[in-house]
Amino acid sequence: MSSPALSLPSPTPATARNRRLLETLGALAIAGTYIYLVLNQPEDIAGGPGSASALIALSGFLVGAVLLIIGVLPTLPVSTLVLIPVALVLNIVLGQFVGSTLVPFYLDAIGTVLIAVLAGPAAGAATGALSSIVWSFFNPTVLPFAAGAALIGCLAGVAARHGLFRRFYLAPVAGFLAGIIGGVVSAPVAAFVFGGTSGLATGAIVSAFRSMGDTLLAAITKQALISDPMDKAIVFTLVAVLVYALPRRVRLQFPFVLRYRVLAGTSASQPIGQSTGQDS
Amino acid sequence: MRLHPLTSLAAAGSTAVITTAAASWPLSVTVIAVAAGLSVAGGVARRMLPAVAVILVPLVLSLLAMHGLFFPEGTTVLAQWGPARVTVEGLHFAFERASQLSAAVLVLLLWSFTISVPDLVAALSTRGVHARFAFVVASTLTLLPAISSRLGRIRQAQEARGLVIRPGIVGRAGAFRWQAVPLVLSLVEEAGTRAAALQARGFGSSGPRTSYREVPDPPAQRWVRVVLLLAAVAAIAARLWQPTAGA
Amino acid sequence: MSRSSPPGLAAGIEEFVFPGEQEPVLAGLEVSFAAGSLTAVLGGSGSGKSTLGRLLAGWLLPGDGGTLTGFLELAGTRLRFAGTTADPRIDPGSWGRQVGFVPQDPAAAVSTVRATVAEELAFGLENAGVDRESMVSAVRHTAALTGLTRLLYRDPATLSGGQLRRLAIGCAVISRPAVLIMDEPFASLDTDGAEDLAALVRNVVRDGAAVVILSQRADVFLHNADTWLVLAGGTVAAAGSPTEIVAAGALEMAGVVRTRPHTGLRPLADAGYSSAFAGPPALELRDVSFTYRAAQRRGWFRAQPGPPADIVLHGLSLAVSAGEILAVAGPNGAGKSTLLRHLNGLLQPTAGSVLVKGRNIGGQPAGRVAAEVGLLFQQPRDQLFERTVEREVRFGLERRQPAADQAVQQALAAVGLEHLAGRHPAELPASQQRLLALATVLARRPSVLALDEPTVALDGYGLAALDRVVRSTTAEGAAVVLVTHDLDYARSIAHRLVRLDAGRLLPAD
Known part of the structure; x- marks a missing residue:
């Protein structure tokens, strides 16, 4: 038979190991950078603005995020890959829409969390990191937060896998917890790269803690613990609203949603619970 | 001569890294001035200005207010109202960090405003x-x-x-x-x-691919990119070697 | 005619089921398409023709996309599917080189990552690793075939709908596939566009490809097809030559729209109408003029195709009495949509005034005028956001009307969707989505109903429902304004016909 193969060979597990390794390295780079920064910060902040911490925070977090992207991106099916630009657009546009309402939150992770819920933690992490990198085309100051955004995407995927989006009231709880972790991890970036925060409102909160004598990192971490959990709780809730508005056929396009029964009433064969009345 | 998009990216990125590593305000101010000059020369200054203002105005104001008024580590007090203390160290910190960040933001924005996105995509593809x-x-x-x-x-x-x-x-x-x-x-x-x-249409399948759009990439520019990257790495290494120099 | 050649593409589908569903979308279906032949697959909205087309083209992959039992055969290779994990997995890339597909919405087929039409055309060749010389000549040849030669250096984002469709066809045929499948290619094309497309299809057939056209309208051009397959309920209800099918009356049963042959202009259905309802006219335009303010946004992003800057309305005066049906016809870009947006305050006239039941609506937000003036847009999806059809119609009613239940039931019954009340709006086929959007407007019992191109995307059943709605609402005293490029339809239903040309109202003919 001379015609080219029309069907694909079965997937090989050989390349999967390398990618797993890259993902692990990326996660390690981010975790290691954070631990180093937290352990070394007391002497560093006195060392003045040119301290090595800024470079370590930047390079460690960025390298980690890039490794994550390199590891995850080739493994994603095209149907997920095509959704990533949509997610980034949602991050930017809905973020700006909410920003225009003078609400004291950022809400710039809606697309990231949406992908994480539909396609899993790895896709979520890559989307978060990519979001920061692409957004830095217009605003380079978001670039250092790539690791934090990746973490939120990953945590949202983990929450979805464990069924926290199956009950509507659990979504904000998951968001709150993810916000705590994300805020704490992003705080060193704000402290060491920016020497503060980029917004005026958040800056005022940091100033208040500083006036009580806190170190810069402590003050920013506390500020992050005030803003981020609320912000992410709202984002997770909005995403729950959005995914439940998607029609079944669209939701079930995503193997992750099917396999882990991420959303209520989307089992592979038969809707769970009150299935009798739904299909006839 | 037209710059390959990756060459200009290497230039912008290295400049941002070196400025951050050097942490000296004269260098930061010089970079700001050069970037501003290039944006005027390249005819993008008018489009860039609003983007730059949206990012930098709140950032710089926030830094000045935060460290200008509250800097517990500061010792040379210029003025004091209740808990707010204006210190020389605080103002110095705010100014250094603001100039450094402005320099990095400006060079990176200058890059994204001057490159041709299709060329970048073709170069990456x-x-x-x-x-x-x-x-x-x-x-x-x-x-x-x-x-x-x-x-x-x-x-x-x-x-x-x-x-x-x-x-x-x-x-x-x-x-x-x-x-x-x-x-x-x-x-x-x-x-x-x-x-x-x-x-x-074959996207996502492995195997060699070709490009319809031609982006010239002369060897000289490849060398320039290597040198720029090495310079950035060297700057980071030097800073890590001597963490507090220049401060 | 090369009737004896082996089929380029064939399929035997015992069953195809979407994930998580029990009812098959396609069942008991055998098709084959010979090289150099033209086949039309006709069927109403929701008959399964788009699913069949995507399945045949490798756009819907058995496995992740759904469970297929049966076989697909392409260029002599037969792939058998039993609905298990051991089934072959189609390589969409190599399948797509031999079967080209043009979806209903050509904008979604464009890669969005190429800066010019030429590069967009070459995208598939780049991924196949074709060398640059061959790419350049293939692009030139395809552009000539599809009439894109003058547009080769344009940004795909700035193309018009018709140009975009030609680009999507070009992308599908540049690898010279043995089979070309097109989903509703003639929808929303005006006469010139349809003739260009027909010539293109003839060329592709002459080059030896098997061309399959999926359509819910038996357009004039499709009467040239070798075979018609009529699809209903996911299976082939009738097959044969066009004359056989027409003679058997299979089209009407399957909800396919038969285009009326052009036999000159018919007289207005009910000319010389005089309103039986007293009071001021339901809708009145007094000397309305409008100019778009040039609001081009410049900034970070690529320049976008904004609204054409010079669409204006020149001093329009018009009155529509209660119970009257007014049709506004005119070519694309004459300002029809602009006029419609004035009726409910989405656009405010730069001069003149709009009166609804004698009251000036100037300065009122469109959301409030909406209670009196129901406006139906061309894109029903922009309006639908609820989880079920019933909730969608009910939305916004509770507080205003005590008999909300009854209003919902009546509106759904009027458009013939009452049996689908529990379905998700986004899962309905296009024709029923338009009817649902119409029902959401009807439930508010507006005194003016304004419809933008109401016939587009409607199948036979949908058109019948639309007719019923327009006649019954006017009988109850509402005024209907419909804007359409389909003169024949306008004449079949309207009491009065006006033409809008370059922003000026002219009496029809």
Whole structure:
């Protein structure tokens, strides 16, 4: 038979190991950078603005995020890959829409969390990191937060896998917890790269803690613990609203949603619970 | 001579890294001045200015207010009102950090405002991750401008159905669902079609690929890129070797 | 005719089921398409023709996309599917080189990552690793075939709908596939566009490809097809030559729209109408003029195709009495949509005034005027956001009308969707989505109903429902304004016909 193969060979597990390794390295780079920064910060902040911490925070977090992207991106099916630009657009546009309402939150992770819920933690992490990198085309100051955004995407995927989006009231709880972790991890970036925060409102909160004598990192971490959990709780809730508005056929396009029964009433064969009345 | 987009990226990135590593305000101010000059020469200053202002004005104000008034580590007090103390160290810190950040922001924005995105995409579209990364970048930049007109269309359709956006947070939140659900639905469905279209056109399959658009990449520029990257790495190494020098 | 050649593409589908569903979308279906032949697959909205087309083209992959039992055969290779995990997995890339597909919405087929039409055309060749010389000549040849030669250096984002469709066709045929499948290619094309497309299809057939056109309208051009397959309920209800099918009356049963042959202009259905309802006219335009303010946004993003800056309305005066049906016809870009947006305050006239039941609506937000003036847009998806059809129609009613239940039931019954009340709006086929959007407007019992191109995307059943709605609402005293490029339809239903040309109202003919 001379015609080219029309069907694909079965997937090989050989390349999967390398990618797993890259993902692990990326996660390690981010975790290691954070631990180093937290352990070394007391002497560093006195060392003045040119301290090595800024470079370590930047390079460690960025390298980690890039490794994550390199590891995850080739493994994603095209149907997920095509959704990533949509997610980034949602991050930017809905973020700006909410920003225009003078609400004291950022809400710039809606697309990231949406992908994480539909396609899993790895896709979520890559989307978060990519979001920061692409957004830095217009605003380079978001670039250092790539690791934090990746973490939120990953945590949202983990929450979805464990069924926290199956009950509507659990979504904000998951968001709150993810916000705590994300805020704490992003705080060193704000402290060491920016020497503060980029917004005026958040800056005022940091100033208040500083006036009580806190170190810069402590003050920013506390500020992050005030803003981020609320912000992410709202984002997770909005995403729950959005995914439940998607029609079944669209939701079930995503193997992750099917396999882990991420959303209520989307089992592979038969809707769970009150299935009798739904299909006839 | 036209710069290859990766060469200008290497230049911008290295400049940002070296400025951060050097942490000396004369260098930062010089970089700011050069970037501003280049943007005027390149004819992008007018488009860049609003973007720069949106980013830097709140950032710089926030830094000045935060460290100018509250810097517990500061010793040389210039003025004091209650808990707020204006210290020389605080102002110095704020100024250094602001100039350094402004320099990095300016060179990176200068890059993104002067490159041709299609050239960048073509340069990145070699194979593997690059092609996929290039897809994400280019597709986002294409979808973004279309989205505002699409949101406008949805808002009109909903208003024709009786949507009245009430002032206040509750009203806005209600309007969110009216507008975001149709937007997300249509985007997700379109993405499904696009995924099928791209796969049918061979996107995502492994194997060698070629490029229709030609982006000249003379060898000299490759060498320049290597040198720029080495310089950035050297700057980081030097800073880590002597963490507090220059401060 | 090369009737004896082996089929380019064939399929035997015992069953195809979407994930998580029990009812098959396609069942008991055998098709084959010979090289150099033209086949039309006709069927109403929701008959399964788009699913069949995507399945045949490798756009819907058995496995992740759904469970297929049966076989697909392409260029002599037969792939058998039993609905298990051991089934072959189609390589969409190599399948797509031999079967080209043009979806209903050509904008979604564009890669969005190429800056010019030429590069967009070459995208598939780049991924196949074709060398640059061959790419350049293939692009030139395809552009000539599809009439894109003058547009090669344009940004795909700035193309018009018709140009975009030609680009999508070009992308599908550039690898010279043995089979070309097109989903509703003639929808929303005006006469010139349809003739260009027909010539293109003839060329592709002459080059030896098997061309399959999926459509819910038996357009004039499709009468040239070798075979018609009529699809209903996911299976082939009738097959044969066009004359056989027409003679058997299979089209009407399947909800396919038969285009009326052009036999000159018919007289207005009910000319010389005089209103039986007293009071001021339901809708009145007094000297309305409008100019778009040039609001081009410049900034970070690529320049976007904004609204054409010079669409204006020149001093329009018009009155529509209660119970009257007014049709506004005119070519694309004459300002029809702009006029419609004035009727409910989405656009405010730069001069003149709009009166609804004698009251000036100037300055009122469109959301409030909506209670009196129901406006139906071309894109129903922009309006639908609820989880079920019933909730969608009910939305916004509770507080205003005590008999909301009854209003919902009546509106759904009027458009013939009452049996689908529990379905998700986004899962309905296009024709029923338009009817649902119409029902959401009807439930508010507006005194003016304004419809933008109401016939587009409607199948036979949908058109019948639209007719019923327009007649019954006017009988109850509402005024209907419909804007359409389909003169024949306008004449079949309207009491009065006006033409809008370059922003000026002219009496029809």
